[in-house]
Amino acid sequence: MTYAHPHIARMSPYALAQLNAPGGKTLISLSQNESLRPPSPTALEAAATTLGTSMLYPDPDWTDLRHALADLHGIDAGGILCGSGSLDLIACLARVFSGPARAVFAPGHAYPFFRTAAQVADARFDTAEEIDAVVSVDALLEAVRPDTGLVLVANPGNPTGTRIPKSEILRLRQGLRQDILLVVDEAYGEFADHLGERCFDLVQGGNTVILRTFSKAYGMAGFRVGWGLFPPAIAQELRKVMNPNNIPASSQIAAAAAVRDDAYMRETCAMTATLRDQTAAHLRKAGLDPYPSFTNFLLLNMGSPEAAQSADTALRADGVFLRPQGGAGLPHTLRMTIADPEAMNTAIGSLMRWKEEYRA
Ligand SMILES: Cc1ncc(COP(=O)(O)O)c(C=O)c1O
Known part of the structure; x- marks a missing residue:
């Protein structure tokens, strides 16, 4: 029998996002900070060669x-x-x-x-x-x-x-x-x-x-x-x-x-920032509190670990996957990647429905 080094045996596997949408729901993954649009067309053409x-x-x-x-x-x-x-x-x-x-x-x-x-x-x-x-x-x-x-x-x-x-x-x-x-x-x-x-x-x-x-x-x-x-x-x-x-x-x-193709990447950053800031303003008005963001995601302060967990469960049932952050010492938060406008509308709608129903 061969044994792993003890310090490896003690480790848990790296926790990746859980992305299993319930039956009949389209998966909307806002959990891995992927880009809202595909790579530059010139990059894709070059790869094919x-x-x-x-x-x-x-x-x-x-x-x-x-x-x-x-x-x-x-x-x-x-x-x-x-x-x-x-x-x-x-x-x-x-x-x-x-x-x-x-x-x-x-x-x-x-x-x-x-x-x-x-x-x-x-x-x-x-x-x-x-x-x-x-x-x-x-x-x-x-x-x-x-x-x-x-x-x-x-x-x-x-x-x-x-x-x-x-x-x-x-x-x-x-x-x-x-x-x-x-x-x-x-x-x-x-x-x-x-x-x-x-x-x-x-x-x-x-x-x-x-x-x-x-x-x-x-x-x-x-x-x-x-x-x-x-x-x-x-x-x-x-x-x-x-x-x-x-x-x-x-x-x-x-x-x-x-x-x-720097212009394409810069355009992606500008599109992302516009959508991110609009989303943040919308959520702030609804009483959810995103932290300031310099990235392609928002960290939402849900008020308490219980609220974060409740919202996460409700959104998953709609096929919308944000990322809970208890592992990073922020159990009262959910992280939301900025995706394309359609996905963002669905996610915000789901979040608003949860907000109306949730009583702390
Ligand atoms: C802070 C930070 N560093 C590194 C990475 C890993 O990125 P890569 O896809 O280049 O391995 C990520 C991905 O989410 C990240 O957020």
Whole structure:
């Protein structure tokens, strides 16, 4: 009989969204922060051109994709690594830079996969309180421990949707010990780029990594492409544990084409923001209280864990799946992805019916 490592045997499988619509109901999934529209048509055309060469392994260095990203962001193509989604890069970072003697540290309502990545690396997972679901740099700096090795911060945050300004990220970096690796996960970064606070320049310090993904603003979750800008010494260590053929050619070429169709992605962000802000205003008027959002989702404050659970059950019965956030320490909330207008109308209608019937 073979046994798993004890720290793996202790883990529960990563909790994905439950998406089983009741019989006869159309599934409306607002639970995984997927994009409200498909990838750029040029990305889809580009992907189709590679299928005939699928007997070959893909480019292990993602050369064209890295150059497209470098041109768009004005960054060094040599510092970019790409992963099979940013989850892949987060997991590799935890494997290389944390472990039994080097704890992982994150804000209190962190993206749940950060904890999973720490558990896989057999690292302790510490958190610091947030204030009204906003990351507190003061709380992080106060609670950092002598054995902290890796700090993971999503900005904007998931599931909160809130954001801290670049000045706070800089203050965090300056307040952390130099030997701590800071990873800023900007999975929703494109939705906040209009604020003019990109953080790629922090990577020059040698101990900060910036991650992004094609899964959100680019609408390419199914292609599984994430990327990051890394200091050279960090990238060198990370590559040792990465799958050397991690991204199919069709995904690489599609992602590069999507980067070169910046206008399409920007249009997606603008459409999403308009619909998000209209939805937030509507829900606020109805007495539900979304947190401020810089992403493609809203975190709804339902007032109590009981109300959140009751609304979740009622919406599921209508085939509408939001995402409860008890696992992230926010049991009084539900997270709602911004989808196309028709899906949003159905979801809002279902929520309003629940609201009328629910008595706390
Ligand atoms: C904060 C954050 N980081 C990373 C990811 C993972 O994205 P990917 O699809 O690139 O693996 C997500 C996905 O929801 C996310 O919300």
